[in-house]
Amino acid sequence: MIKVGLVGYGTIGKRVADAVTLQKDMKLIGITGHSYDYKIEVAKMKGFKIFTTGDPEEFTKNGIKPEGSVEDLIDEVDVIVDATPKKIGRENKEKYYMPKKVKAIFEGGEKHETVDASFVAQCNYDESLNKNYVRVVSCNTTGLCRTLNAVNESFGIESVHATMVRRAADPWDIRHGPINSIVPVLELPSHHGPDVQTVLHDVNIFTTAMSVPTTLMHMHSLIVDLKKETTAEEVLDLFKKTTRVRVVRNAEMVRSTAEIMELAKDMGRLRGDMPEICVWEEGIGVKNKKLFYLQAIHQESDVVLENIDAIRAITGFKDGQKSIEMTNKSMGINGF
């Protein structure tokens, strides 16, 4: 059993904690609360051991007695998943994980330079084998890597231009926006292109991005110059066979991110999550050697699968394909 500790019990952390409990080869030792809120009450309801990175007094006065500090949690585990807000992971690495010599997985808000390898399971699992510090790349980068890796392996990529239409905030978030504007990212390329190259090292990619007033999902529009001739039918076939990618169809009235989220709920997915990258069948086009496609990314859940595989890779489980199968099966991915 791989003993896992979860630091940062927010949007990503609470999902990874639940996913860990579904794995036959893992045990969730505990989670950390930073401040008291409803998420901590739910963790208690689920019977998770609660440690704290904040003021223990704040928890005890609300009827929760923490088991100890983050350092106490570290003493009990083989690996920490750090899903704290960006830049805090790096601070935690220096303050706790390095001195205590514990392996740690970080999220996409941390920089590639903080870790030994950046990770997307179906692209570069082996690069993270037995490493000490691994970063699961961001939701957008994960989405780009999953489909581009498949395209690259089948047809070869000369170059990619991708535009990210990003959700403004997560659905629970009452602070961030925009709520009535489209905000371009005035940085070229946007950080996503270089981030893809931390996983798909040889893919020539240029990205642009903007934020829009929605909370449900991101959307990507991709134009890929291919090395080999192909057809839209062949690309569709490829995406249907690619793990953690789901082909959705206008013909089934899945015409929007709203309908994808409804589909996930109807499928009975936990929290209504859709961890697969959704590519529209009717949005795939090929002209000469140029491929066009549109994909939607559920930012709250796609990286959860990668966190589970990264736990196996960092602790020395050699078979990446097998890990992907185990994770998929436990979470009802690619078939339900």
Ligand code: NAD
């Ligand atoms: P979040 O704000 O939802 O959750 C972060 C949690 O960490 C909160 O529960 C907070 O209380 C806790 N926390 C804050 N400061 C802390 C500290 N000093 N020590 C320990 N815990 C602390 O954040 P999130 O959206 O889950 O993001 C976490 C990471 O995942 C970031 O790197 C982010 O870039 C990445 N990520 C987020 C999304 C997304 O769409 N939300 C998608 C992919 C990756």
